[in-house]
Amino acid sequence: MRSHKENYAVKRSLGTKFRRDWDLYLLLLPGVLWFLAFAYKPMLGLVTAFYDYNTFKGLAGSTFVGLDNFREYVSGPDFLRTVKNTIMLALWQMAICFPIPIILAIAITEMKNKGISKLTQTATFLPHFISTVVVCSIVINFLSPSTGIFNIIRKQLGLDPIYFMVKPEFFRPIYTIMTLWQNAGFDAIVYIAALMGIDMQLYEAAIVDGAGKWKRILHITVPGILPTVVTMFILKVGKMVKVGYEAIILLYQPSTYPVADVISTYSYRIGMENGNFGMATAAGIFEAVIALVMVLSANVISRRVTENSLW
Amino acid sequence: MKKNKIRKTKEDYIVDIIVYAIAILVAVSILLPFMQVITISMSPASVVNRNGFHLIPHEFDFSGYSKIMSDDNFWHSYLNTIIRAVVGTFLSVSVTILTAYPLSKTKLPHRKGIMLFIVFTMYFSGGMIPTYLLIKNLGLLNNFLVYLLPCLVTGFALIITRNFFMTIPEALEESAKMDGASNFTVLLKIYLPLATPVVATIALWYCVQHWNSWMDNMLYVSDQHLYVLQYLLQTILNSGQTPDMEQAVGIVVHTETMKMAALVLSLIPIVCLYPFLQKYFIKGMIVGSVKG
Incomplete structure (x- = not known):
């Protein structure tokens, strides 16, 4: 990272260095121990997927069943449904929750009135800090058949109210828009930071050349933030597959299971409610594999299309 | 322009x-x-x-407010969340700073390896069930510590803190070392006062996470005395789906106004913190991401 004058010092033996900096390692100790205990230990726990887990005897008293849990999950009736729902929700989010923060960031930086620009940013930033419980409750309230605004408008137009939360066809849009509402402002920050980094001289030169606002956005702003966009895209893809089961558990109902039940909510029900830990872990591993595949394909696609990629 | x-x-x-x-x-x-x-x-x-x-x-x-405010369970969970947020934030910030400081030293041997060890956990995790089994085996079910320990450090906070420490000139450290200061003294007396913006950022980050979390309550705690605000709020908001039955078994029926009053009360601390969140967060995110 930084060039160092003390390159000579680096060549000293490891023992000497350790004696000199033993207290640095001491500071590191609590953190490293925590990572071992609470981040790496559960990874070892993934072997549960290969056992018929016995709740009373623990892993040592359980029988090894090889790939049986995976086989049972894949051949079961819920497999296709949960995989499809996981991928569909990820695609919905990629189509809507990914591009809109970019547009929002460009809009915020384009506002000449700094007060309005600041106010917009403040407003969009707020929902990110509100808990999932509250956000889901606000959504349910907003769409309620009796007090929700949409249904009140429908009633005044003489239409019948719709109970949005129990209709399967509305679940994906509702979930996607909720995620957007909660995170758009926060996700926009990264792009706003990238936009600030664009050389102002480029814009000045473009104005001299007679380029209008739209042309400037298209030919300077967009190419300027493209590397950030690509990086964020690849990072987000994996998260979109994994994220959100907290919200889904709060929003879904048996009538919307056919579209809302994703791998993680299924794993939660099978494991925590039915006590089948082995199969729940197997489903979790499946989800991680899907996330990995999607991240790797996003990387390949973005390398082909934009010549930018993470790896 | x-x-x-x-x-x-x-x-x-x-x-x-x-x-x-x-x-x-x-x-x-x-x-x-x-x-x-x-x-x-x-x-x-x-x-x-x-x-x-x-x-x-x-x-x-304001009867919704007065009803929910006379509910002991509500205040009890509010207090649990406050304790959790204060103690948890203090612990998390301390451990994050202690870990980030050595990692900001380019002279530290194996620094890259340790960073990789940490970054790896940001992408891979055991997941819900293995974590639950670990917590169960550690005897942390129905224990207040379950709110503090499993979420002690996040890789993201650690990395932005480390990146901030790296921007502080090393000359400051060297002169203090000449005067015989230990690494810990240097961290405490020189780095920490300079790092207030990033410490504020991560403290707010951890604090909001503690305030909003409810999943750990649902998964690991069934003792009503240990309920945190968001989980209790969830049970309040969910109640009234079957009002007749609830009345029959003597559970307080929460009216719509009571539910919304509880929701507003849960938001007050976040709204109070919001100006600071705004001020430090954007800065912290930008500082942290520059050297990612």
């Missing part, structure tokens, strides 16, 4: 209109849901049960 008084083309006006339309749309979409919640929370039940717009209250009735 501002100084150039160049005649606007039609295209420029269209862009301006779109930009401000977005601003208005954003403002409306953020404000409406909150207005509805606040209005319901302070309207009499008769108005709420009548169909119609509930955006601006025209009749005030």
Whole structure:
């Protein structure tokens, strides 16, 4: 990272260095121990997927069943449904929750009135800090058949109210828009930071050349933030597959299971409610594999299309 | 750009209109849901049960607030969350700083390896079930420590802290070392006072996470005395789906106004913190991501 004058010092033996900096390692100790205990230990726990887990005897008293849990999950009736729902929700989010923060960031930086620009940013930033419980409750309230605004408008137009939360066809849009509402402002920050980094001289030169606002956005702003966009895209893809089961558990109902039940909510029900830990872990591993595949394909696609990629 | 008084083309006006339309749309979409919640929370039940717009209250009735505020369980969980947020934030910030400091030293051997060890956990984790089994085996079920330990450090906070430490000139450290200061003294006396912006950022980050978390309560704690606010709120908001049965077994029935009052009360600390969140967060995110 930084060039160092003390390159000579680096060549000293490891023992000497350790004696000199033993207290640095001491500071590191609590953190490293925590990572071992609470981040790496559960990874070892993934072997549960290969056992018929016995709740009373623990892993040592359980029988090894090889790939049986995976086989049972894949051949079961819920497999296709949960995989499809996981991928569909990820695609919905990629189509809507990914591009809109970019547009929002460009809009915020384009506002000449700094007060309005600041106010917009403040407003969009707020929902990110509100808990999932509250956000889901606000959504349910907003769409309620009796007090929700949409249904009140429908009633005044003489239409019948719709109970949005129990209709399967509305679940994906509702979930996607909720995620957007909660995170758009926060996700926009990264792009706003990238936009600030664009050389102002480029814009000045473009104005001299007679380029209008739209042309400037298209030919300077967009190419300027493209590397950030690509990086964020690849990072987000994996998260979109994994994220959100907290919200889904709060929003879904048996009538919307056919579209809302994703791998993680299924794993939660099978494991925590039915006590089948082995199969729940197997489903979790499946989800991680899907996330990995999607991240790797996003990387390949973005390398082909934009010549930018993470790896 | 501002100084150039160049005649606007039609295209420029269209862009301006779109930009401000977005601003208005954003403002409306953020404000409406909150207005509805606040209005319901302070309207009499008769108005709420009548169909119609509930955006601006025209009749005030704070009985929802007084009812929820006289509920001991509500205050108990509020207190649990406050304790959790204060103690948890202190512990998390301490461990994060202690870990980030050595990792900001380029002279530290194996630094890259340790960083990889940490970054790896940001992408891979054991997942819900293995974590649950670990917590169970450690005997942390129904234990207050379950709110503090499993979420002690996040890789993201650690990395932005380390990146900030790396921007502090090393000359400061060297001169203190000449005077015989230990690494810990250097961290405490020199680095920490300079790092207030990033410490504020991660402290707010951890604090909000503690305030909003409820999943750990649902998964690991069944003892009602240990309930945290968000989980209790969830049970309050969910109640009333089967009011007849609940009344029969003597559970308090939460009316719509009570639910919304509880929701508003849970938001107050976040709203109070918000100006600071705004001030430090954007800065912290930018500082942290520059050297990612």
